[in-house]
Amino acid sequence: MRIQVQGISKKYGERMLFSIPSLEIGSGQSLHLQGENGAGKTTLMKILAGLERPSSGSIILNGIDSRSWWKRPHYKVIYLHQTPFVFSGSVSDNVRFGLGYQFSSRRDLDKRVEAVLELAGLTQLAMQEARTLSGGEKQRLALARAAILEPSMLMLDEPTANLDAESIKIVTEMVTSLSAQECCIMLSSHQKTSLTQLCQRQLQLKAGQLLEVFANPEYSKYA
Numbered sequence: 001m002r003i004q005v006q007g008i009s010k011k012y013g014e015r016m017l018f019s020i021p022s023l024e025i026g027s028g029q030s031l032h033l034q035g036e037n038g039a040g041k042t043t044l045m046k047i048l049a050g051l052e053r054p055s056s057g058s059i060i061l062n063g064i065d066s067r068s069w070w071k072r073p074h075y076k077v078i079y080l081h082q083t084p085f086v087f088s089g090s091v092s093d094n095v096r097f098g099l100g101y102q103f104s105s106r107r108d109l110d111k112r113v114e115a116v117l118e119l120a121g122l123t124q125l126a127m128q129e130a131r132t133l134s135g136g137e138k139q140r141l142a143l144a145r146a147a148i149l150e151p152s153m154l155m156l157d158e159p160t161a162n163l164d165a166e167s168i169k170i171v172t173e174m175v176t177s178l179s180a181q182e183c184c185i186m187l188s189s190h191q192k193t194s195l196t197q198l199c200q201r202q203l204q205l206k207a208g209q210l211l212e213v214f215a216n217p218e219y220s221k222y223a
């Protein structure tokens with residue numbers, strides 16, 4: 001899995017928010033995106049997830065332009081908003097929701113849902129109405145719902161902003177597990193946590209430019 005950003009820019013009216021000549025992200029890489037309020041982190045992640053169009057340029061995944069990803073259902077690029085959204089129904093229903101008919105049998109589906117709920121520390125809450133969860137539990141549920149889809153790339157917008165130490169630990173474990181399955185991770189965070197520490201690369205959006213602040217040499221083979 002290789003994601004290539006080719007000359008993207010984003011303008012709002014006359015205001016140029018950013019211009020990024022190139023960026024490559026390899027399989028299983030995790031990136032910490034930093035930047036001041038309003039620098040454009042959310043906008044960049046939404047563009048990478050195909051939720052917003054860049055003003056110019058393109059995003060290529062394994063040689064395929066983002067405009068054609070819909071033809072390849074296994075190209076799953078997911079953006080998780082910092083305020084997690086939950087559907088009506090139980091916690092378990094929420095996790096099942098995205099899967100539709102992707103599993104061959106009900107038993108396979110149940111097993112997979114159970115495994116993801118356990119990873120998210122939500123087993124005891126499986127039958128609870130999702131809307132009654134706490135903020136931290138909703139955040140873990142949103143991540144569980146994304147994880148079960150086995151994404152190619154996951155964008156996490158301030159995923160730990162409202163989490164306590166235990167939830168940060170669980171989210172870190174979930175993200176580690178996704179990385180091990182070759183999922184690329186990009187997360188924005190103003191705080192340094194165990195989650196940001198596991199990132200191999202640090203990027204900073206500043207004055208309209210994307211700067212590579214740190215790249216772990218061990219992972220330079222992906223760059």
Ligand SMILES: Nc1ncnc2c1ncn2[C@@H]1O[C@H](COP(=O)(O)OP(=O)(O)OP(=O)(O)O)[C@@H](O)[C@H]1O
Pocket residue numbers: 012017035036037038039040041042043044
């Ligand atoms: N639809 C829009 N029209 C005009 N300006 C917009 C639009 N969406 C975002 N912006 C502006 O673009 C800038 C970047 O917003 P963005 O949410 O990407 O920043 P951010 O780096 O994620 O900030 P924060 O750290 O505060 O979450 C902001 O100044 C915002 O007001």
